[in-house]
Amino acid sequence: MTLSLDLKQSIWQVVASIPEGRVATYGQVAEMAGQPGRARWVGRLLSELPEATTLPWHRVVNARGNITNPQALTQIRRLALEGIETNNQRLALKQHRWRP
């Protein structure tokens, strides 16, 4: 199956709907977009975003609350602005996870 524009848009939509001050995991985003088990698609899609995007990609972390992003510093800074503190690239997922 090819990565259709529809699928990309559904994933972007989910990311866009993550509230400020909350985070979601890659797997969570994939599942909410109707593609369970496809966390890697999410990570790869986010890696292709233009630098000027308004999509809140910084609110997506891995299943352990860890930041595994080449742009970790940017992500950590943005999360801090929303009141989410990190420690060694890790945050308290249990407290900050978005539960719709």
Add this chain to the structure above:
DNA sequence: CCTATGACCATAG
């Protein structure tokens, strides 16, 4: 066609 590579994940030891 085959292998390697990820902004991943769950489970087991």
Add this chain to the structure above:
DNA sequence: CCTATGGCCATAG
């Protein structure tokens, strides 16, 4: 906490 394993799947070479 850490490593190992198996699964995931588009993309690149």
